[in-house]
Amino acid sequence: MSAPGSDLEAGGFLRHGGRLAAARGAFPDAPAPWLDLSTGVNPRPYPARRADRAALGRLPDPGEVAALEAAAAAAFGVSPDRVAATPGTEAALRALPRVLGARSAAIVSPTYGGHAEAWRLAGAKVSAVSWDEARASAAEAVVLVNPNNPDGARVQDPDAGDHWLIVDEAFVETAPDLSVAPRLFSSPVRTGEGGGNRSGRTIVLRSFGKFYGLPGVRLGFVIAEPGLAARIGAQFGDWPVGAEAIAAGLAAYPDHAWRERARLRLARDAARLDDLLRANGFEILGGTSLFRLAAAPDAPRRFTALARRGVLTRPFSDQSTWLRFGLPKPKDWPRLKAALEGSRR
Structure with missing residues (x-):
């Protein structure tokens, strides 16, 4: 033995x-x-309808992806222009070091190891710290899983000052009042208007598969200022998600x-x-x-x-x-x- x-x-x-x-x-x-x-x-799991044969026989239309993002935005309490669909939260978090170009990251720990791994693979200096230490650190980016995995620790209304702040809300559907997204991203950006410093340097990650019990559809979202959300979404090309993810998300998110x-x-x-x-x-x-x-x-x-x-x-x-x-x-x-x-x- x-x-x-x-x-x-x-x-x-x-x-x-x-x-x-x-x-x-x-x-x-x-x-x-x-x-x-x-x-x-x-x-x-959510009893989501499957994609029909016609949808599986063609590439997703941009309008379908936009409709999915709008449905998710309504469920998240944010403006649709702040949301980009991704093939799962894991794919999104691994794209962030490349998009942001930050060379150091403070990871509020202990937490999901994929965040530190993503930053290390990008060549960044990574430190495992408490929330208070992260806010005071010299790192360019702060990563907070809220509520945390694995201990469920929570930070109410996190503010990391001038750092990039990445808030992974993969489990926030179980505690929706904890989400920072509605407080920062509920209003659309008007022409010629930029985001405030806090919203402009905050990125929220949301997961579909965990709360809805359908991780195999590989669906996640980034929420950020429109230009930044578009830059992150562009990492996944013209077809960031497939027909099954679109069908499941369009059914589930409006089902209050x-x-x-x-x-x-x-x-x-x-x-x-x-x-x-x-x-x-x-x-x-x-x-x-x-x-x-x-x-x-x-x-x-x-x-x-x-x-x-x-x-x-x-x-x-x-x-x-x-x-x-x-x-x-x-x-x-x-x-x-x-x-x-x-x-x-």
Whole structure:
């Protein structure tokens, strides 16, 4: 039997969640299907319509992309001229160092590792800091995930002064009042008018797949002053997203009733998960209603014990006592309960 630490490293599980193929290889005797709780994705996805055959048989029309951006803008509470669609938040955040040309970035940490990786790949100097340290730093850009992944930490109305401020709001649908976007970008820019210093140097990233439970459609958005939003959007060419993303976004974003029901349901399920984790020896450290961060002294062993029962969670390289749990589907609560109870032994 391999040691828990080697399981984590060999499978690449310390890098990010969603590594089901690696899990199957590392734990070939685990029962199938796997219960993947390693990502913070809504387990009850939006019932989006699929793209029709005609849409799949041609390139997306610019008017369709514009309609998608307008629908998203209305849901975000911002002006459509500030929004550009991208093939997922991940693609957008990796384009930002190139577009901004900044040579240093302060990443409010601990947080999603893709931000630091993107800046390092661009040759920038990267520092992991607290929010207060970021505001006072000499870095050209400040990156804040709000609410944060993995601990759910929040910064109300963030203002980074003269820095470029990148606010990753990938999970903000679970806490919509936290979004900085409506406060900065709700009004269209009139001809000849520039943005104020704060809005002009702020970029907001929004994700579709996490809250709507459809990460496979690869849809995200940048929100910024119109010229900057256009520059970022241009990195993805004339067809930044495909027909399936357009169809899903156009259906989901205007559906206010589903969004409110989903928020209530996720909050209830997150509280239920907290209770279950506490009952099985974990301390709850935080999170959002799409994922919970928990701690246990023997977290690496618990990771392996859960994986041997076909339950994949998210461990962390720099915090050996942490595990992050996503929410199970309704039918999977009994299986998770049994796996957690079994992992204690």
